[in-house]
Amino acid sequence: MCGISGIINFDKNTRIDQDRLIAMRDTMIHRGPDSSGIYIDNGIGLAFRRLSILDLSSAGNQPMSNETKNVYIVYNGEFYNFEDYKPSLIAKGHSFKSRTDTEVIIHLFEEYGIEETLRRINGMFAFCLWDKRDDTIYLVRDRFGIKPLYYTQNTNRIAFASEIKAFYTLADYPRRLNREAVPEVFLFNRTLDKSTLLQNTFEVLPGTYLKIKRDHIETHKYYDLSKVDVNSKITEIEALEEFERLFTLSVKRQLISDVPVGVFLSGGLDSSLIAVKMSELLDKPIQTISAGYEEESANEFRWSDQVAALVRSNHRNFLDNSNDFFSLLPYLSYIYDAPLQTGVAFYKAAKFAKETCTVMLCGQGSDEIFGGYTSSLYAAMQVKLNHALRFIVSHRGTELLHSILPKLGKQKIFRKVCDRIHLSDDMVAAAYGASMPSDDFMNSLHDESGQIYEKLLIKYTIITKANDQFDFLHKMLLTEMHRGLQSIVQNTDRMTMAASIETRVPFLDRELVEFVFSLPTHLKIRNGVGKYLMKKYMKKYFTDDFIYRKKMGFPVPLFEWFVKSGEQLIMPLLQTEEKEIDGFFNKDYFIKYSNIVISGAMGKHSDSLSAMWRYFALRTWWRTVDNIPDEYHYIMG
Numbered sequence: 001m002c003g004i005s006g007i008i009n010f011d012k013n014t015r016i017d018q019d020r021l022i023a024m025r026d027t028m029i030h031r032g033p034d035s036s037g038i039y040i041d042n043g044i045g046l047a048f049r050r051l052s053i054l055d056l057s058s059a060g061n062q063p064m065s066n067e068t069k070n071v072y073i074v075y076n077g078e079f080y081n082f083e084d085y086k087p088s089l090i091a092k093g094h095s096f097k098s099r100t101d102t103e104v105i106i107h108l109f110e111e112y113g114i115e116e117t118l119r120r121i122n123g124m125f126a127f128c129l130w131d132k133r134d135d136t137i138y139l140v141r142d143r144f145g146i147k148p149l150y151y152t153q154n155t156n157r158i159a160f161a162s163e164i165k166a167f168y169t170l171a172d173y174p175r176r177l178n179r180e181a182v183p184e185v186f187l188f189n190r191t192l193d194k195s196t197l198l199q200n201t202f203e204v205l206p207g208t209y210l211k212i213k214r215d216h217i218e219t220h221k222y223y224d225l226s227k228v229d230v231n232s233k234i235t236e237i238e239a240l241e242e243f244e245r246l247f248t249l250s251v252k253r254q255l256i257s258d259v260p261v262g263v264f265l266s267g268g269l270d271s272s273l274i275a276v277k278m279s280e281l282l283d284k285p286i287q288t289i290s291a292g293y294e295e296e297s298a299n300e301f302r303w304s305d306q307v308a309a310l311v312r313s314n315h316r317n318f319l320d321n322s323n324d325f326f327s328l329l330p331y332l333s334y335i336y337d338a339p340l341q342t343g344v345a346f347y348k349a350a351k352f353a354k355e356t357c358t359v360m361l362c363g364q365g366s367d368e369i370f371g372g373y374t375s376s377l378y379a380a381m382q383v384k385l386n387h388a389l390r391f392i393v394s395h396r397g398t399e400l401l402h403s404i405l406p407k408l409g410k411q412k413i414f415r416k417v418c419d420r421i422h423l424s425d426d427m428v429a430a431a432y433g434a435s436m437p438s439d440d441f442m443n444s445l446h447d448e449s450g451q452i453y454e455k456l457l458i459k460y461t462i463i464t465k466a467n468d469q470f471d472f473l474h475k476m477l478l479t480e481m482h483r484g485l486q487s488i489v490q491n492t493d494r495m496t497m498a499a500s501i502e503t504r505v506p507f508l509d510r511e512l513v514e515f516v517f518s519l520p521t522h523l524k525i526r527n528g529v530g531k532y533l534m535k536k537y538m539k540k541y542f543t544d545d546f547i548y549r550k551k552m553g554f555p556v557p558l559f560e561w562f563v564k565s566g567e568q569l570i571m572p573l574l575q576t577e578e579k580e581i582d583g584f585f586n587k588d589y590f591i592k593y594s595n596i597v598i599s600g601a602m603g604k605h606s607d608s609l610s611a612m613w614r615y616f617a618l619r620t621w622w623r624t625v626d627n628i629p630d631e632y633h634y635i636m637g
Contacts, residue, residue, distance in 0.1 A: 001031070001032075001051045001497065001502035002031055002032045002049055002050050002051055002075070002076045002162075003025070003030075003031030003048070003076065003161075003162045003163065003166075003497075004047070004048055004049075004062075004074040004128060004149075004161065005024045005074075005160065005161035005162065005166045006021070006024075006046045006047055006074065006159070006161075007020075007021060007044070007157055007158075007159050008137055008159075008160075008212060008214070009043035009156065009157045009214075010043075010157060011214075012043035012044075012214070013043060014156070014157075016040045016043065016044070018040060018045070020170065020171070021038055021047050022038060022047065024047060024159070024169050024170070025047035025048065027165050027166045028049050028163050028165075028166060030498050030499070031500070032049025032050040032500075033049070033051065033500050034050045034052040035058070035061055036048060036050065037050075037061050037062055039063040039065075041132075042132075042135070046072060046074045046128060046130065047063075047074065048062040048063055048074045051500055052258075053259055054100050054257065055098045055100045056258050056259070057098070060098045060100045062075065065106070066107065067095055069132075070131070070132040071106055071110060071130070071131055071133075072132070073102060073105060073106055073128065074128050075102045075105060075126075075127035076125065076127065076162055077123055077124045077125030077126060077142065078101060078123045078125070078254075078256075078502075079102075079105060079122070080122050080123045080509075081122045081123070081253060082101035082121075085104055085108060085120065089104070089111065094107040094111070101123075105117060105127070105129070106129075108121075109129060109131070114138055114211075118140065118222050121142075122509065122511065123510075124142050124146035124504070125147055126147040126148060126149035126162065126204070135214070136211060136212070137211075137212040138211055138212070139209060139210040139212065140204070140210075141203075141206055141207070142206065142207075143223040143225075143510060144207075144365070144513070145206030145207075145485070145489060146493070146505060146508060147162070147493065148162050148203070148490060148493055148494075149161075149162060149204040150162075150163070150167075150196070150201060150203050150337075151201075151203075151204065152167050152173060152201050153202075153217075156172075163337055164196065164201055164337040165334065167201065168628070174199055174200065175198065175625065176198065177198065177199070177580045177581075178196065178201070179580075179584075180195075181196065182197070183456060185197055185338070185339065185618070186441070186444070186615070186618065187434050187435060187436065187453070187456050188456070189341075189435050189487050190338070190483070190486060192459055192463045196337075196338070197621075207221060207225075208222065208223075225481060225513070225517060226470070226478055228514050228517045228518050229518060230470070230474070231518045231519065232520050234518075234523075236523060239519055239533055240533065240537055242515060243516075243533060243537055244537060246509070246512045247273075247277065247506070247537075248277060249509075249511070250511070250512050251274060251277045252281055253509070254504045254509075255278065257358075260356060260357045261286075261357060261359040261360070262286065262287030262288060262289060262359070262360050263275045263278060263286060263287070263288045263361045263362070264289055264291070264349065264353070264360050264361070264363075264503070265289065265290050265304045265308065265313075265315070266291070266300055266304065267299075267300025267302070267303035267304030267307065268300060269363075269366070269535070269538065269547065270363025270365075270367075271362055271363035272304075272363075272538075272542070273363070273537075274363055274506055275288055275313065276307070276311055276541050278311075279311035279312070279313065285312055285313055285314050286314070287314050288314070289315070289317075289353045289360070290315070290316075290318065291317075291319075291345045291346065291349035291352075292318070292319060292320070292345070293319065293320050293321065293345060293557055295557040295560055301317050303549075304317070305317075310541070314356075316352070318345075318348065318349045320344065320345040322557075322561040322564065325556075328348075329344060330623065330624050330629070331631075332347055332494075332495065332498070333617070333624050334621075334624040334628070335494050335495075336490075336491070336494045336621075339617035339618045339620070339621040340617055341556075342491070342556045343491045343495045346496065347498055350495060350498070350499035353499070354501055358501065358502060359502045359504065360502070361503070361504050362503055362505060363505075363506075364485075364488055364492060364505050365505050365507035365513070366531065366534065367530070368484065368485045369507065369513055369517065369524075370516060370530060370531040370532075370533070370534050371477055371521075372530040372531050373480065373484075374551075375432045375476075376432070376473060376480065376530070377473075379428055379431075379476055380472055380473050380476065383472055385421065386420075386422075386423065386425075386428065389421055416437045419431075419438050419439070420432075425472060426465075427457050427458075429476055429479055430456075430457040430461050430464075431457060433460060433464070433480075433483055434456075434457070434460075435614065438450060443586060444586060444611045446585075460479075464483060471521055473521045474521055477517070489505065516533075535547050535548065558609055558613055559597075562594075562597055562609060562612075563597065563598060570616060571591075571594060573616065573619060573620075574587065574591050578619050578622060581615075581619050581622050582619075590612060590615055593611075593612060
């Protein structure tokens with residue numbers, strides 16, 4: 001796991017500024033504290049920071065080339081099945097100087113080209129490969145967006161990096177807010193397309209690569225999960241057997257490492273199953289770490305302790321608190337390259353884990369493929385309600401009810417449901433994919449008519465359009481892979497890499513994901529309960545009270561902290577001026593709302609603070625970008 005960066009001048013005779021390239025690279029020293037390297041030739045500069053995982057010798061350093069030095073790569077990630085291809089490549093005359101997966105990619109590319117190479121890779125990755133033979137550069141990102149990759153372009157060059165902050169070192173990088181993206185990020189917690197919150201700054205989308213011939217750029221989508229066919233004939237017994245085979249294979253693959261490997265054991269179902277499987281595959285006690293907050297409602301130590309005892313792991317619990325959260329949030333917002341609402345505990349747990357491990361497995365991805373989120377189930381129920389209402393009172397009748405009913409109820413869940421009874425199925429999916437109800441969004445952004453809100457929902461339906469063979473719930477899972485998963489895996493990447501920890505996600509193994517997506521919905525969601533097949537499999541290890549308890553996720557006690565600390569920590573921030581951000585928002589609404597919450601008059605609904613925290617996160621992030629504090633400068637090389 002590493003940090004990559006580089007500059008591609010359109011004129012190959014234009015000199016690369018070596019000091020500038022090194023400065024870009026070293027903004028990401030946390031991603032690779034073990035070694036570094038650069039390569040410059042013909043107006044192209046490649047730079048690399050290394051976190052040594054496989055082949056700890058200098059033979060694994062990058063940038064790396066083939067034997068004839070006409071193909072170069074800087075690579076971040078893990079190619080779990082790389083050993084499968086080495087024998088055939090050696091038989092074809094390729095030679096290897098290291099035991100790394102990186103070198104296998106180079107030789108696969110030489111032998112088969114980019115598309116066939118990507119078809120063979122099962123892993124998480126982002127890389128830049130330069131084929132000097134025809135002067136073609138490829139910027140590539142993995143299928144599910146687990147590893148990050150960004151680029152910025154002007155009339156003279158393209159620059160790329162694992163993290164946006166690397167571009168801050170470029171003299172010609174403007175570091176200006178992309179104003180069009182602010183409402184979108186506020187509603188969905190991220191942009192829906194390749195744009196970011198900064199102007200002229202883009203991400204290479206999951207399952208996509210850029211083919212660059214100096215000033216000519218082509219975008220190629222090499223992977224599309226919606227093309228997986230549903231196997232309606234598979235039986236439950238067959239599905240259980242295949243799930244066990246693929247899940248076991250995924251965990252086994254992801255244990256490959258020359259440094260210690262552990263598990264982030266949240267106490268939830270996903271990481272618990274990984275811990276059990278990992279302990280089966282290894283003949284020594286595994287390392288497990290659980291993170292939570294001091295508030296009892298915001299940790300699952302009761303359950304993680306039970307799992308640790310079951311697998312007899314070397315287990316440690318880590319407690320975080322509100323003081324650490326607020327003090328670290330500005331710095332970690334800078335690290336995240338975007339507004340950060342949670343993740344502080346994950347960062348501190350990663351720092352804690354670093355004492356014993358360099359690689360950690362975690363359970364992310366299971367909810368997205370198996371239907372573990374209640375939002376998908378609520379959206380499906382909303383669709384059924386909407387269809388029934390249209391049958392009874394017609395579409396015009398539902399429009400009338402929509403204009404009346406939301407104003408009659410005090411409960412937010414009632415208002416949310418009534419606010420969405422007039423929407424089409426695709427728009428329902430978009431509304432439930434948003435991070436807040438429409439009234440919170442409209443009050444926050446002076447969007448009294450709802451035009452901005454509706455425009456963003458429409459954009460969501462276009463970008464996340466799914467395979468027509470999928471039923472509504474299946475489509476909801478696909479949109480989660482498009483949108484929600486990206487926020488989660490990027491949060492994990494930034495928070496753990498900030499502590500120089502590589503985090504792997506066995507539930508996002510390509511073969512496992514495609515298998516679960518091929519299952520009919522009733523094997524994933526049954527009787528309003530998600531993860532049906534996975535929970536059925538878990539009966540092999542756990543009791544029903546463990547498996548079928550209420551889902552917690554990874555809760556952050558924001559409401560309690562707001563009531564306790566809001567007057568000292570949040571209200572002063574609201575009183576300050578932040579012109580770029582505040583120009584979008586109804587600041588008076590947030591001040592009034594915050595005073596009500598601090599007074600204790602607000603009920604503890606899970607989404608009651610969503611708009612407030614999103615606004616707080618945006619302001620905190622922009623402040624660090626607009627004026628990087630002196631104490632962060634050491635990060636910048």
